[in-house]
Amino acid sequence: MRVSEAFKRFDDHQVLKGVSFALAAGEAMALMGPSGCGKTTVLRLVLRLVDIEDGEVHLFGRNVAEADEEELIELRRRIGVVFQGGALFDSMSVGDNVAFPLYYCLGVKDRKAVSERVEEILTAVGLEGAERLLPAELSGGMRKRVAIARALVYRPQLLLLDEPSTGLDPITARLIDELVLKLKETFNVGVLMVTHDIVSALGVSDKISLMDEGRIVWAGTPLEWHESQDPNVLRFASGLRAVRRGERIEP
Amino acid sequence: MSNSDEKLSFISAIGRGIIAFLEVLGCYVVFAYRALSGLWRHTWSLRDLVEQLEKVGVGSVIMVSITSAFTGMVMAVQTLDQFLRFGAGDYIGGVIALSLIREMSPVLTGLVVAGRVGASMAAEIGTMRVTEQLDALKAFGLNDEVFVGAPRIVSSMIMLPVLTIYSFVVGIGGGYLYVVAHGVHQSTFRRSIEVLVDPYDVYGGLLKALVFGLIIATVACSEGFRAGNGAKGVGEATTRAVVWGDMLILTFNYFLSTFLFGGGG
Ligand SMILES: Nc1ncnc2c1ncn2[C@@H]1O[C@H](COP(=O)(O)OP(=O)(O)O)[C@@H](O)[C@H]1O
Ligand SMILES: [Mg+2]
Numbered sequence: 001m002r003v004s005e006a007f008k009r010f011d012d013h014q015v016l017k018g019v020s021f022a023l024a025a026g027e028a029m030a031l032m033g034p035s036g037c038g039k040t041t042v043l044r045l046v047l048r049l050v051d052i053e054d055g056e057v058h059l060f061g062r063n064v065a066e067a068d069e070e071e072l073i074e075l076r077r078r079i080g081v082v083f084q085g086g087a088l089f090d091s092m093s094v095g096d097n098v099a100f101p102l103y104y105c106l107g108v109k110d111r112k113a114v115s116e117r118v119e120e121i122l123t124a125v126g127l128e129g130a131e132r133l134l135p136a137e138l139s140g141g142m143r144k145r146v147a148i149a150r151a152l153v154y155r156p157q158l159l160l161l162d163e164p165s166t167g168l169d170p171i172t173a174r175l176i177d178e179l180v181l182k183l184k185e186t187f188n189v190g191v192l193m194v195t196h197d198i199v200s201a202l203g204v205s206d207k208i209s210l211m212d213e214g215r216i217v218w219a220g221t222p223l224e225w226h227e228s229q230d231p232n233v234l235r236f237a238s239g240l241r242a243v244r245r246g247e248r249i250e251p
Numbered sequence: 252m253s254n255s256d257e258k259l260s261f262i263s264a265i266g267r268g269i270i271a272f273l274e275v276l277g278c279y280v281v282f283a284y285r286a287l288s289g290l291w292r293h294t295w296s297l298r299d300l301v302e303q304l305e306k307v308g309v310g311s312v313i314m315v316s317i318t319s320a321f322t323g324m325v326m327a328v329q330t331l332d333q334f335l336r337f338g339a340g341d342y343i344g345g346v347i348a349l350s351l352i353r354e355m356s357p358v359l360t361g362l363v364v365a366g367r368v369g370a371s372m373a374a375e376i377g378t379m380r381v382t383e384q385l386d387a388l389k390a391f392g393l394n395d396e397v398f399v400g401a402p403r404i405v406s407s408m409i410m411l412p413v414l415t416i417y418s419f420v421v422g423i424g425g426g427y428l429y430v431v432a433h434g435v436h437q438s439t440f441r442r443s444i445e446v447l448v449d450p451y452d453v454y455g456g457l458l459k460a461l462v463f464g465l466i467i468a469t470v471a472c473s474e475g476f477r478a479g480n481g482a483k484g485v486g487e488a489t490t491r492a493v494v495w496g497d498m499l500i501l502t503f504n505y506f507l508s509t510f511l512f513g514g515g516g
Contacts, residue, residue: 049386069394077392087383091375104294105391 001046001158001190006055008041015041017214018055025157028184028191030201032236033211039194040084042211043160046192047076060157077105080156082164084194086147088135094146095131098122101154121149126175140167148176152183159183161193165200173197177204198237202226210236275495282473283465286400293397303406307368311414314363319418322355323347323425331430344440345447347426348419352448352456353512356418358504360411361463365496369471372403373492376475377485385476396476404468411464412457419456455511462507463500470496 001023008016015038023029031039044050046057048064057064059075067075080101088097098118102108115131122128125145135143148164159180165173177200183189184204195201201208202222210218210232217232225233326347334343376399379385388395423444431437471492478488 044386047386047390049389073392073394076390079390081387081390083383083387083390085382087387089384089387090378090382101391104296104393 001060001192002056002058003042003046004056004058006042006045006057007053008038008045008050009053015214016045016053019211019214019216020055021209021216021219023158023190023192025190026184026188027207028180028193028205030205030208031192031194031211032196032198032201032208034236037211038214039211040162043081043162043192043194046160047079047081048072078157080151080154080159082144082147082151082159082161084162084166086135086143088143088146088150090135092135093131094122094127094133094135094138097135097146098131098150098153101150106154117153118149121153122146124152124179125149126172141169141172144168145172145176148179152179155183155187156189158190159192161191161195163194163196165195165197170199173200174203176200180204278477279466279469279473279495282396282400282476283404283469286396286404286469286472289394289397290401290405293394295398295401299398300402300406303402304410306371307364307406307410308413311360311364311367311410312417314367315360315414315418316421318359318363319351319356319421320425322359323351323422323427324429326350326355326422327426327429331433331435340435341439342443342447343430343435344423344427345443345445347430348423348444348448349452351422351426352419352452354504354508356415356422357411357456357459357463358500360414360418360460361467361500361504362497364407364411364414364464365467365470365500366493368407369467369492369496370489372468372471373475373478374485374489376472377478377488380476380478381480381484396472400468400472400476403472404465407468408461408464411460411467415456415460452512455507458511459504459507462503466499466503467496470499 003022004020006016006019007014019038019042021029021031031042033039041050045052046059046064048057048067052065060078062071062075064072064075088094089100092100095115095118098121099114102114102117108114118131119128122130125148127142127145127149130138130142130146135146138146144164144167148161151159151161161180164176164180168176180191180193181204184191191204193201193205202225205222207219207221208225209216212232218228218230220228225237228234327343330343330346331340334340334346376385379399385395385399388398427437427440430440474488474492474495478484
């Protein structure tokens, strides 16, 4: 996957001002940055849920903007997405939500195989036995985990995660990290993860990009992040530390 | 001079209104086309279709029953009084039946369903939009307009004629009870229906119902898809679904009536 010089504006608000990065197969990248800096917009551009204003997005070697309807469907089916709010289908039970991509993306007909696979993946995210619950009956963290299960269940080649661990307790957050890592290592899945969770960014990803005001202001490996004296990195990291200690952040 | 300025601004306001009206209408037409033309090319769920059939059909039975029974009775009240005055009591059953099947049943059913089902469809889809569920459908490689829109439009087009027939039967029942209780003979009532009502009237009424079904679900889905952000956006979409649904049903009813039953023939 490659994003080059992506620009996007909503009305007269220029959200992205030339974002570029590349992600090799099986590679994991964490995209960090303050709220409202355009991280979600980047993910939406990758999926072509919004049209790009200027620049290019390539997925699996294909220019997304040039793909026709069928190609776009084909490309999207190779990608698993966890939306920021979970985006669970709230008219369906948890089990049906997780089974959804098996039926409608993979076209699996065997009901028994589907329910076994659903059970397996729900257990993996720590939600065994939750099949019959409705999304409205779940806590925020549980909804997130169902969304993650739904994105992983059909083994996509690329995972887009929008703040997967926001709202989760640290133990569950690590559980999700391990799940993503396992998937990445066993099935060579590429991961693009938007996160505020520095632990999971450092733990899961091969590289980190820091965004601010519609640009990528820093990019490097987790090791380089630790040693970086870049003011952007320091500001972001110290802000997070301050928040953890419950301090006020000086502007 | 200021007078002609006022006139001009009045005319341009009307012009803007008409353009806005046509724009909204255009939105609906495009939506219906995209949702229905995708039925063969794109995935949708049979289970969803069955669920929608139940929601539109079974869910509306009580309201359609009540509105139709009382409408049938009130028509009987009015016709009985006037027809007996002209000594035309023999025709009462047929006249009630004709106005029911041609006008009252399709229109009442349409308005009831637009208020009940149209509103809930718009609210449901609007919520799906603002909670990114529609985006999730797209991300799974589905066409959201077809997946969500088609089952709703199709079920509404199937159920409106069914409900219209039901409304007709209930309405006639109501009228019959009132008229017979006031001294008209049962067989007179029945015979006048047989004499006055043509199969053509029934087909015409059902065609209207089919069109209203298309209008209700198209307007509701399209408004849901266009819903603005947050609870406010969903609320506004719901209101627009009902207002536009009702307006278009009454407007199309006039044109369909002149087309099907007009011209004195
Ligand atoms: N559909 C939209 N219409 C208008 N503005 C939008 C839309 N989506 C996002 N924005 C704006 O773009 C900016 C970036 O949003 P987003 O990408 O969600 O940020 P992040 O995910 O980094 O918190 C915000 O200021 C937001 O208001
Ligand atoms: Mg975001």
